[in-house]
Amino acid sequence: MTYDHIVIRYGEMSTKGKNRLQFVRCLKRNIAKKLKHFPNLQIEALRDRMYIRLHHTPPQPVIEKLQEVFGIQSLSLALKTENDLQKIKEATLFFVKQFPYEGKTFKISARRADKQFPITTNELNYELGSYVLKNTTGLTVDVHHPDIDVRVEVRKEGTYITAYDVPGAGGLPVGTSGxxxxxxxxxxxxxxxxxxxxxxxxxxxxxxxxxxxxxxxxxxxxxxxxxxxxxxxxxxxxxxxxxxxxxxxxxxxxxxxxxxxxxxxxxxxxxxxxxxxxxxxxxxxxxxxxxxxxxxxxxxxxxxxxxxxxxxxxxxxxxxxxxxxxxxxxxxxxxxxxxxxxxxxxxxxxxxxxxxxxxxxxxxxxxxxxxxxxxxxxxxxxxxxxxxxxxxxxxxx
The missing domain is CATH 3.40.50.620 (HUPs)
Known part of the structure; x- marks a missing residue:
């Protein structure tokens, strides 16, 4: 198990209403040009965010390039798994263990974008938090100011797990303002x-x-x-x-x-x-x-x-x-x-x-x-x- 995606968040582009698709397309083109020297990457642009599938490409050089692209508010390394509760638990635990977690606090922040997923958001938070606690030592829960905030987003195409944000360049995609x-x-x-x-x-x-x-x-x-x-x-x-x-x-x-x-x-x-x-x-x-x-x-x-x-x-x-x-x-x-x-x-x-x-x-x-x-x-x-x-x-x- 390893990081296999980068999640890109749009920021200000999210306020563009009916014109948002035009901005997203421009951002995708700019990202594709920026990353043309990474031939194995696959870019998927959605209305509210973008995903880059790494296909075993080392992520750090990709992140450094993305930080120079305007229109990106933040980005995160992510692990994608199936919409299966046990697999989500295992992936969440893997993510937590990437940090020096002993003596630290954590929080699970779940979001159920796929409403067909069989349990509620609160239930998912509880199930994942309990699983992490049972399989680690020296880690405690803090829902207000955690050291590690593990975000779990269940979407129709799969579940994405992230834990920290890398700041982007912000702004708007070059080419959208003339x-x-x-x-x-x-x-x-x-x-x-x-x-x-x-x-x-x-x-x-x-x-x-x-x-x-x-x-x-x-x-x-x-x-x-x-x-x-x-x-x-x-x-x-x-x-x-x-x-x-x-x-x-x-x-x-x-x-x-x-x-x-x-x-x-x-x-x-x-x-x-x-x-x-x-x-x-x-x-x-x-x-x-x-x-x-x-x-x-x-x-x-x-x-x-x-x-x-x-x-x-x-x-x-x-x-x-x-x-x-x-x-x-x-x-x-x-x-x-x-x-x-x-x-x-x-x-x-x-x-x-x-x-x-x-x-x-x-x-x-x-x-x-x-x-x-x-x-x-x-x-x-x-x-x-x-x-x-x-x-x-x-x-x-």
């Missing part, structure tokens, strides 16, 4: 914003602004690695690399220094919006946090936003830097982000950027440039790379 473009720099914030956007079911494509020779090929590799890491949570990601040198230099030559940062952000947003239109995206995601830097004051955001009517999503808007760093460390992007290579947001930084820019002034300054033509030319030269989970590109170095 597509958005992530403005991905080489810093700490934007990868976290992408992660949180995917957690709400968004499929993302990334847009990175590359300004050689002021930014190096190593900086480009850093962004590729960041996008590659994000594929582990959201599947395939297309990374659009924008050649930004000419336009960025023109802005810093023609626009007054204290407005150059705002002009740059407006140009970047316009370019991202053009790429969004080509890729049929619905929104733009940024890593901005309110008040963190000069371009992220509310006044600056209003002036930058003025170039588009596209929704701008800012998942980090209310977070402190320490909170953002904690998420970056947890999801495995922080060590990539802190590589010491500059990106286009850190070059040509003005000494005293405007924190309360005026829209009328920036519009006037932009008239010094053939901005529409330059943006069109820049978009035409965008390089697009397709990144897939577990299939990293050959590194540039």
């Amino acid at each position: 597509k958005a473009m992530l403005m991905l720099s080489g810093g700490i914030d934007s990868p976290v914003a992408g992660y949180l956007a995917m957690k709400r079911g968004l499929q993302i494509e990334a847009v990175h602004f590359f300004s050689p020779p002021f930014t190096s090929e190593r900086a480009k590799q850093k962004v590729i690695d960041l996008a590659q890491r994000l594929t582990e949570f959201g599947g395939t990601i297309r990374l659009h690399i924008v050649p930004f040198t000419e336009l960025q230099q023109a802005i810093y030559k023609q626009v007054p220094e204290n407005y150059s940062l705002i002009a740059t952000r407006r140009a970047m947003l316009r370019i991202t919006d053009e790429i969004r239109k080509k890729e049929n995206g619905l929104a733009i995601v940024t890593g901005e946090s309110l008040g963190q830097v000069a371009s992220q004051t509310l006044e600056s955001m209003v002036v930058v936003n003025d170039v588009t009517t596209t929704p701008i999503l800012r998942p980090l808007v209310s977070m402190d830097k320490t909170e953002i760093i904690a998420i970056a460390e947890r999801i495995g992007t922080h060590h990539i982000s802190i590589r010491p290579y500059e990106d286009c947001c850190t070059i040509f930084t003005p000494k005293a950027p405007k924190t309360k820019p005026k829209k009328e002034k920036i519009i006037q300054y932009e008239k010094f440039l053939p901005l529409d033509e330059m943006i069109t030319e820049t978009v035409a030269r965008v390089e697009t790379i397709t990144l897939k989970p577990n299939e990293p590109l050959d590194e540039l170095f």
Whole structure:
């Protein structure tokens, strides 16, 4: 006797009513892609939960992969047995004995989803609890705060026994909320914003602004690695690399220094919006946090936003830097982000950027440039790379 299933619980998806089936199907597809390197697994998706039959596959690597899939609230190793009372007793005892149980307390939490099962839930709790007590030593019952909570669920297709939950990534399955473009720099914030956007079911494509020779090929590799890491949570990601040198230099030559940062952000947003239109995206995601830097004051955001009517999503808007760093460390992007290579947001930084820019002034300054033509030319030269989970590109170095 051994663990033979993993039980997956949906969490927030359970509130989706008539649309729940669409969410379940999407989650099943995402899980199947995530687990494609485990050929023996069998996935069964039901309305209220999902089961993965292990077929002798070691469970721990599977669980670790599942913890990166959005839409899963929790998961548990499970043992499936027939709807026969004696076999359920034996399986329950086996489960308890997987724990160092001496001196511990336990509880049986039975659920009889199959109403054709011949005894009631309370009777099943009693029968299983009594059997465990008779066949163990040093174990006592505590129905309020047990050390071991053995859950027994009797369903039509069989009985599943679980004893502890592993937390999932939560959120909604990637692909259920449409597509958005992530403005991905080489810093700490934007990868976290992408992660949180995917957690709400968004499929993302990334847009990175590359300004050689002021930014190096190593900086480009850093962004590729960041996008590659994000594929582990959201599947395939297309990374659009924008050649930004000419336009960025023109802005810093023609626009007054204290407005150059705002002009740059407006140009970047316009370019991202053009790429969004080509890729049929619905929104733009940024890593901005309110008040963190000069371009992220509310006044600056209003002036930058003025170039588009596209929704701008800012998942980090209310977070402190320490909170953002904690998420970056947890999801495995922080060590990539802190590589010491500059990106286009850190070059040509003005000494005293405007924190309360005026829209009328920036519009006037932009008239010094053939901005529409330059943006069109820049978009035409965008390089697009397709990144897939577990299939990293050959590194540039």
